[in-house]
Amino acid sequence: MAETSKEVWVFVEQRGGRAADVSFELLSKGRKLADAMGGVLKSVVIGDGVRPLAVETFRFGADESYLVEHPDLAGYKTLPYGRVINDLVTKHRPRIVLFGATIIGRDLAPRVASHTVSGLTADCTDLKIADVNYLGRDYPKLLLQIRPAFGGNIIATIITPDNPIQMATVREGVMEKHHAEIVRDVRIVDIPYSPNGLDDIVRVVEQHREESRINLKGAPIIVAGGYGIGTKENFGLVRELAHVLGGEVAGSRAAVDAGFIPHERQVGQTGVTVRPKLYIAVGISGAIQHRAGMQESKKIIAINSDPDAPIFEVAHYGIVGDAMDVIPRFIDAYKRKLK
Numbered sequence: 001m002a003e004t005s006k007e008v009w010v011f012v013e014q015r016g017g018r019a020a021d022v023s024f025e026l027l028s029k030g031r032k033l034a035d036a037m038g039g040v041l042k043s044v045v046i047g048d049g050v051r052p053l054a055v056e057t058f059r060f061g062a063d064e065s066y067l068v069e070h071p072d073l074a075g076y077k078t079l080p081y082g083r084v085i086n087d088l089v090t091k092h093r094p095r096i097v098l099f100g101a102t103i104i105g106r107d108l109a110p111r112v113a114s115h116t117v118s119g120l121t122a123d124c125t126d127l128k129i130a131d132v133n134y135l136g137r138d139y140p141k142l143l144l145q146i147r148p149a150f151g152g153n154i155i156a157t158i159i160t161p162d163n164p165i166q167m168a169t170v171r172e173g174v175m176e177k178h179h180a181e182i183v184r185d186v187r188i189v190d191i192p193y194s195p196n197g198l199d200d201i202v203r204v205v206e207q208h209r210e211e212s213r214i215n216l217k218g219a220p221i222i223v224a225g226g227y228g229i230g231t232k233e234n235f236g237l238v239r240e241l242a243h244v245l246g247g248e249v250a251g252s253r254a255a256v257d258a259g260f261i262p263h264e265r266q267v268g269q270t271g272v273t274v275r276p277k278l279y280i281a282v283g284i285s286g287a288i289q290h291r292a293g294m295q296e297s298k299k300i301i302a303i304n305s306d307p308d309a310p311i312f313e314v315a316h317y318g319i320v321g322d323a324m325d326v327i328p329r330f331i332d333a334y335k336r337k338l339k
Contacts, residue, residue, distance in 0.1 A: 006039030006141075007094040011085065012057060013104050014047050015076075015209075021217075022100030022172040024060050029127060029175040030098055031061030036129035037141040039095065042066060046084055048074035054188050061180035063187070070193040075207070076104050080199040082111045088191065089116050093165060096143050098127075101169040113167050119160025120167040121145035123269065125174055125292045134161050143168070148269055148288045155288060173217050173273030174292075214248070214264050220277045221247030224267055224294070227254035228283025228304060229323060235260040237327045238282055244334050250274070252284045268293035283323045286311025303327070 008030045013020040027043060034041040043057035043065045054065040068084050089097060089112060097112065099105035101123050113120035126146040132139045142159055143166040149156035160166050216222060223245065225238035235255070242249045251261035253268055267274055269289035279297035284290060286302070286309055294300070295314045302315035303326050312318040319326055 005092065005094060006034075006037050007092070008034040008037075008039060008041050008096045008098070009089075009094045010041070010043050010057075010062075010098045011100075011105070011108065012043050012045045012053065013076075013100055013102060014045070014050055014053055017047065017050055017053060019053055019056070020100055020102060020172070021177065022102060022105075022170065022175075024057075025172065025175040025177040026098045026100065026170060027057055027060035027062060028178050028180075029170075030096075031180055033096060033127060033129055033143070034061075034063075037095065040064065042094070044068075044085065044088065046073055046081055048072075051188070055186055058184055058186050059179050060177070061184075063184050065186075065188045066191055067188050068191045068193050070195070072195050072199065073193065075204060077199065077202065077204065078107055078111070079201065080193075080196070081108060082115070083196065083199075084191070084193065085112050086115045089118075089165065095164075095166065097165065097167045099167070099169045101171040105169050109167060109169050116165055117163070118165035118167050119163035120169075121147065121158045121160075122169045123147055124168045124170050125155075125269065127168060127170070127175075132159055132161065134159065137161075142166075148292060171269075171273060173275075176275070176296075216248055216250055216265065216267065216272045216274050219248035219274070221245050221280075222250050222267070222274055222276045222278070222294075222297075223247050223280045223282065224250035224252065224284060225255050225260060225282045225323075226252040226284030226290075227258055227260075228285065229255065229260060230283075232258075232260050234324060237324065237331075241280070241282075241327050241331055244331050245278075245280075247276075247278070247280075252287075252290050255284075281311050281315070282327065284311050285309050286313065 010026045012023040040063040043062045045054040046068045054067045099109040128144040132142045139161045145158040223242035250267045273293045280301045300315045302311040303319045
């Protein structure tokens, strides 16, 4: 097995010079992983005129940044971006490479993993460094890639002991973004880029992009409904409670699948990860995928008719009862409080 360095790399996704939040979240987590393995954290920034972005990565813990700039790299294109990262990973052999589980990350990460014969785990909910004994052999400081599996019935810890380079994708909001306690001196390594005739096999003719007007991640109060609400009409009470409290409306995957609420308001492993001050879960059983997206909320109130519902395991306050009876009482009590 070829030697690898004790390096954690984070691919910094950007559009128009603006980084995706998930990239800074991964840098924050990458800093902890690098410290745990006694290594260094490096950002990989690709684009045109994105040096300020490379500098910004040091605020989130980067020790060094690989910067690749060229007019041909202004917008994301699979072939040139993939070639750049493949060359870097093949040459420097980092121990860990992290990507956001975005449209771009999901396109890029598998190509890099395949080219470099690396292990790759998608949609991780946690990442840790630990010494592992597997089949009688010790593997020091291995990356533990944690995610729900088998339909959310279990939490799986995945390791790739026979792969010197370990890769993972993580959804936006799963890791907490914060500035580094110690900001390292800016050290940027400029990587030259040479265009390749094959890069323009696929050409972007036109792009239309619309920013989401829903910001569940930034909402201090969220009221989420599940399949237990019963009908789309009943879901109106969830919306009313959210309106009275000045919060945002959300839902579980089951509620989305039932047509109660649009997908962009889904909380959970296949939706958005949130950390509001108050999270009210109404008619949500609490499958592992949903809990992964809300269990770090500051206060959780669960309303469910089933006293054994898993949601009560993470709730600070639990109410066993019919949501159609409990929610109107919540609304009435809060309105009277405002008078």
